[in-house]
Amino acid sequence: MSFKIIVIGTSLGGLSALKNILVNLPLDFLTPIAIVQHRHKDSDRTLQALLQEHTSLPIREVEDKQEILPGQIYLAPPDYHLLVEPGYFALSTDEPVSFARPSIDVLFESAADIYREQVIGVILTGANQDGTQGLKKVQAHKGITIVQEPATAESSIMPKAAIAAVAVDWIVSLSEIAPLLVNLCDYIRK
Amino acid sequence: MDLPKSSLEDIEIQLLLEGVYQYYGYDFRNYALSSLKRRIHSFVRLEGLTNISALQERLLHHRPCLDRFLLNLTVNVTSMFRDPSFYIAFRQQVIPLLRTYPFIRIWHAGCSTGEEVYSMAILLQEEKLYHRCRIYATDTNERVLQNAKNGIFSLKLMQEYTQLYLRAGGQKSFSEYYTAAYDNAIFRASLRDNVIFAQHNLASDSSFNEFNVILCRNVLIYFNPTLQKRVHTLFYNSLCTFGILGLGRQESIRFTPCENHYEEIAQGEKLYRRLN
Numbered sequence: 001m002s003f004k005i006i007v008i009g010t011s012l013g014g015l016s017a018l019k020n021i022l023v024n025l026p027l028d029f030l031t032p033i034a035i036v037q038h039r040h041k042d043s044d045r046t047l048q049a050l051l052q053e054h055t056s057l058p059i060r061e062v063e064d065k066q067e068i069l070p071g072q073i074y075l076a077p078p079d080y081h082l083l084v085e086p087g088y089f090a091l092s093t094d095e096p097v098s099f100a101r102p103s104i105d106v107l108f109e110s111a112a113d114i115y116r117e118q119v120i121g122v123i124l125t126g127a128n129q130d131g132t133q134g135l136k137k138v139q140a141h142k143g144i145t146i147v148q149e150p151a152t153a154e155s156s157i158m159p160k161a162a163i164a165a166v167a168v169d170w171i172v173s174l175s176e177i178a179p180l181l182v183n184l185c186d187y188i189r190k
Numbered sequence: 191m192d193l194p195k196s197s198l199e200d201i202e203i204q205l206l207l208e209g210v211y212q213y214y215g216y217d218f219r220n221y222a223l224s225s226l227k228r229r230i231h232s233f234v235r236l237e238g239l240t241n242i243s244a245l246q247e248r249l250l251h252h253r254p255c256l257d258r259f260l261l262n263l264t265v266n267v268t269s270m271f272r273d274p275s276f277y278i279a280f281r282q283q284v285i286p287l288l289r290t291y292p293f294i295r296i297w298h299a300g301c302s303t304g305e306e307v308y309s310m311a312i313l314l315q316e317e318k319l320y321h322r323c324r325i326y327a328t329d330t331n332e333r334v335l336q337n338a339k340n341g342i343f344s345l346k347l348m349q350e351y352t353q354l355y356l357r358a359g360g361q362k363s364f365s366e367y368y369t370a371a372y373d374n375a376i377f378r379a380s381l382r383d384n385v386i387f388a389q390h391n392l393a394s395d396s397s398f399n400e401f402n403v404i405l406c407r408n409v410l411i412y413f414n415p416t417l418q419k420r421v422h423t424l425f426y427n428s429l430c431t432f433g434i435l436g437l438g439r440q441e442s443i444r445f446t447p448c449e450n451h452y453e454e455i456a457q458g459e460k461l462y463r464r465l466n
Binding site: 061062093106 | 222223224225227228229266267408410411412414415418438439440441442444445
């Protein structure tokens with residue numbers, strides 16, 4: 001068994017947290033990563049460009065029905081929910097969930113629904129409650145749950161909310177997240 | 191060998207959709223399951239039920255529940271001049287092509303409550319082409335279409351729409367297009383002069399004309415690849431040669447069998463021209 005997807009959710013303070021993770025991932029990191037970073041609905045492609053500076057793994061803003069491929073990093077587009085289907089992504093413009101579109105809960109819940117125990121869910125810094133329900137579902141399907149140690153988060157509300165609601169597998173500092181992902185995925189690969 | 195396990199919930203959804211299709215003829219079987227599931231769950235909660243099987247019972251035995259269900263499943267979030275850069279590209283790249291036709295047929299498929307239909311009508315009036323156009327605005331849902339026909343939207347939204355209108359290259363004062371009454375903005379009836387509102391279901395109905403432009407924005411994202419393929423074939427067959435197809439910002443023909451039948455005409459905007 002191997003992991004089919006890593007889903008990462010973050011809000012306030014997410015940009016620098018994501019940079020930290022991406023820069024520490026090896027170039028041969030194969031497990032696909034899907035990211036929801038809350039942002040304004042009129043955002044342009046700046047986030048993608050800023051993140052791309054920190055990794056050679058290709059980062060793309062998802063288009064509807066895009067295939068989920070190894071070694072790729074996918075970003076939820078502004079003002080759309082990002083959902084996982086078997087082998088590809090789908091988008092939706094449904095009402096915001098927890099005031100957010102894209103919503104972390106929506107991504108996590110759909111990923112857990114499709115890939116069950118083969119999902120790793122990661123909650124990073126943020127100033128709201130989005131992601132908690134999603135992480136709960138990842139755990140209910142026996143996926144791996146990881147939360148950034150609140151003390152190392154620019155905004156600790158989101159990690160704290162997740163920890164309060166879910167018996168999380170790993171609570172680690174920001175700098176430990178990338179090595180942990182590598183370990184989990186490498187271990188499974190061998 | 192273990193058979194791939196369907197969850198009970200997946201089986202319930204399958205039975206529900208099959209029942210709705212066989213009994214009422216509404217076909218949601220090829221909708222994208224991930225977002226459909228969320229909507230069904232929220233509808234189950236809204237109806238005060240505990241599971242999807244209970245919803246099936248109510249749906250099949252109580253017709254009013256079906257109407258609520260359809261509304262819940264198909265209402266999309268829409269706005270006027272959504273993605274202003276799309277309208278700019280339309281003005282710059284498509285309008286000059288349309289000027290060469292004596293008469294222009296436009297199909298707005300999945301128009302929902304009509305915000306984008308009024309946006310296009312405004313654009314065409316400003317480009318002095320509207321009198322030569324006929325816009326066919328279709329949606330599966332009758333109630334939603336009635337809203338579109340009325341052209342009455344919340345006044346609260348007008349500030350945001352004015353901004354989008356200006357960013358979309360609007361040439362006038364946006365308030366010229368509507369009359370404010372109580373909490374509503376009532377759009378000028380002249381914008382509807384050449385619009386035909388009609389019920390059409392992309393999942394089951396066929397083509398009904400040949401068009402110079404087909405607009406279908408943020409509708410196909412709700413379909414699975416099988417249904418997307420059907421609809422793309424329908425659109426292709428409904429467009430004249432060199433006809434224009436406009437999709438939503440994050441939609442693409444790249445993952446469909448029609449990919450090679452179109453060329454992109456505006457970098458980064460989802461405007462395509464049928465080639466052959």
